[in-house]
Amino acid sequence: FLQEQLRQSDPQQLRELHVRAAHWYHAHGLHEEAMHHAVEAGEFAFATAVMNLWSVRLVAEGHLFTVERWYDRLPLDEVGRHPDLVIKVAWALGFLRRRRKLQPLVDLLDAAEAQSSDEQTKSRSAVVRSMLALVVDDVPGAFDRVHKIPVRAQDPDAFHAFELGAACNVLAFCSSAAGDYEAAREVLVLARAYNEKGQARFSGGYTQGVIGVNLLVQGELLEAMERFRAGLAEHESSDQSVSSAALVSCYLMALYDADDLAAVVALFTQYHDIIRDGVLPDFVITAYRSIVRAQEALGNPSKASELLDEAESIAHLAGWPRLLYAVEWERVRRY
Numbered sequence: 001f002l003q004e005q006l007r008q009s010d011p012q013q014l015r016e017l018h019v020r021a022a023h024w025y026h027a028h029g030l031h032e033e034a035m036h037h038a039v040e041a042g043e044f045a046f047a048t049a050v051m052n053l054w055s056v057r058l059v060a061e062g063h064l065f066t067v068e069r070w071y072d073r074l075p076l077d078e079v080g081r082h083p084d085l086v087i088k089v090a091w092a093l094g095f096l097r098r099r100r101k102l103q104p105l106v107d108l109l110d111a112a113e114a115q116s117s118d119e120q121t122k123s124r125s126a127v128v129r130s131m132l133a134l135v136v137d138d139v140p141g142a143f144d145r146v147h148k149i150p151v152r153a154q155d156p157d158a159f160h161a162f163e164l165g166a167a168c169n170v171l172a173f174c175s176s177a178a179g180d181y182e183a184a185r186e187v188l189v190l191a192r193a194y195n196e197k198g199q200a201r202f203s204g205g206y207t208q209g210v211i212g213v214n215l216l217v218q219g220e221l222l223e224a225m226e227r228f229r230a231g232l233a234e235h236e237s238s239d240q241s242v243s244s245a246a247l248v249s250c251y252l253m254a255l256y257d258a259d260d261l262a263a264v265v266a267l268f269t270q271y272h273d274i275i276r277d278g279v280l281p282d283f284v285i286t287a288y289r290s291i292v293r294a295q296e297a298l299g300n301p302s303k304a305s306e307l308l309d310e311a312e313s314i315a316h317l318a319g320w321p322r323l324l325y326a327v328e329w330e331r332v333r334r335y
Helices: 002-009 011-027 031-040 044-060 064-071 076-080 083-095 099-115 119-135 139-146 158-177 181-198 201-216 221-238 242-257 261-278 281-297 301-318 321-334
Strands: none
Touching: 002 011, 011 031, 011 044, 031 044, 031 064, 044 064, 044 076, 044 083, 044 158, 044 201, 064 083, 076 083, 076 099, 083 099, 083 119, 099 119, 119 139, 119 158, 139 158, 158 181, 158 201, 181 201, 201 221, 201 242, 221 242, 242 261, 242 281, 261 281, 281 301, 281 321, 301 321
16 A cells, blocks of 8 residues: 555655565565565666576476466567576576577577577577477477587586476486487486486486486386385475476386375376476376376276376477377377
8 A cells, every 4th residue: 555655646756666676676686575566666777687697496396387477568679688698588488488588589589599509509499499399299300400519528507407307307208218228327327426416406307307218117116206206205295397207207107106095186186287387298198198008907997997088189389290199099009
């Protein structure tokens, strides 16, 4: 009420108070509060600088919805002045499948890549581009890009360590899909080292998921279960992040193979929204196939059908033909 009175009687003084508050919160490391007051004051250059600093942790920890929410309140031209922020926001919007919002950032990435001769800048752009390729289900494009990224013998800063950990995840996915499980294991060890350096829960959750799947496809169910349990214990404090959902999607497959159907239903229910809205196609396929088969085995065919319909809807909305094929083949298997 008092702020509204001040807004009417002396809007300039209210703006000055917001500016002072923004700088005080920023000085004390309270980024969200600093963002709020800077935006209220119309200090978008300062707000964007704060966002650039804050998003290092937000993206690495998988808090992508927070990145999107504050990006929506910033002018695009201000974001474009920070090429590294463009990359960070592209990570968030890509995994959240915000294609319309993402396109202006892709244009900025194109422009920055064309103008820069710095190899690290090009490498960072290549990493996020490989991820965006996976998001649109262009697996060959993702694999082609990631093989050109020098992931070994680097001493990166925290955010670049997160990026390299993510690139290693894609390399491991590629090796495992080709049946070269030892090559996948080696690059996953490197991924874990980068994740630890970057304190990256986001890429770390994917790493744990791919480690477990790499064991599962070799028939090592018990060891995979141990890895999944340990990974989930590490991520339990961030149970609504995308990283946790990626790990859980893989864990569901192991739980189904182990015939722990109640656990499949409980975990899927807990992580349903974030699995549906924020993980890559292969993880969605893995999660939905596991829960459909668990519900079928528990004698709930109508629930299984409902979940298949939901997965089919996701496939259409996201433009993922492989998920659509997986749903169709699951229907064939049920018949």
